[in-house]
Amino acid sequence: MPDKTAGTLATTSRRAPVIKPPKRLVGTVYRGREGMWSWVLHRITGVAIYFFLLVHILDTSLVRLSPEAYNAVINTYKTPIMGLGETALVVAIGFHALNGLRIILIDFWSVGAKYQRLMFWIVIALWIVLLVGFVPRQFMHIFGAH
């Protein structure tokens, strides 16, 4: 709606826009800080882990119905695609677990709220250390020799 972008004196007169109308037609995204983004990431990883658990309970329960079907399903887990999925799972669980500890400290440690930002960066550091230890080995398993 170009007629709405100009700063007008009266509502009836129309002027050319002074600068281009902003690209963002919807409202801006709230610019929260570490606390908000850690919560967003916690939610995303939480939901992802939930769906994994759902599938995991289903595939494990297969063993009672038919061991052959169970073996067939487990064999598909050895493909590289599943290997990557496994990597993603460990990445998600790593963050969810470490940030979960941070949230417990915020709620139960009297100065937890004060140090939440520092704790967030500690979580990120530990998470990266964890991934540096895990991901190369996992990739060797998937793509390289066993």
Next chain:
Amino acid sequence: MSTATLDSKPTVPDEIPSFTATIIVRRFDPDKDAEPYWQDFDVVMYGTDRVLDALHKIKWEQDGSLSFRRSCAHGVCGSDAMRINGRNRLACKTLLKDLDISKPIYIEAIKGLPLEKDLIVDMDPFFESYKAINPFLISNTPSKDGKERKQSPVERARFDDTTKCILCAACTSSCPVFWTDGQYFGPAAIVNAHRFIFDSRDEGAQVRLDILNDKEGVWRCRTTFNCSEACPRGIQVTQAIAEVKQAVMRGRA
């Protein structure tokens, strides 16, 4: 440098340095618009000006239909909380020079409360939550000799932080939980409950703790800390909520 004489005049710079700021406001007029939209204004401002001054300049010189709330213009009344460059701030406490004036400044209404016009939202749900936590002294024991109720400095300091609230709603409308669940009491109501729960003269702590133990009470808090970062009075909002959570769990203040 010579000694000052009567005819030496104070030096006034020829021109006080000014700059042109581009302010992009999210406008909405319920009588004309189906959807809110962005509108940009260029205003000549000075380093000492605040966002509120820029809004005034737009309203007084360019577009009188621009609507926003303000009253004291000095960070006391809590009328002019708005989202400035994506963060909740008081327009009267935000200096333009503290924003990046080489880029446009985006201003829109606070989120999560019904939009009425331009930067004005319906604050009723916010004040309903505030009223619901009984924001007044509850005491069943008459004061000694009909005199004032005494309190030690230590007892007063216990809830000092939460006495500073000006009910601007910057915290509540920065909360992702409140955006999706308008029933949540919100940080401001909990801050004001905290102010009385931890007051040694008050005897209504249990009543308030029961109210906040509700499904829409303190347990909705996900510790995103948006409220603590938005509060123009520097109240440690999330800390206050954590203390109320603890009090609910222990069953006393």
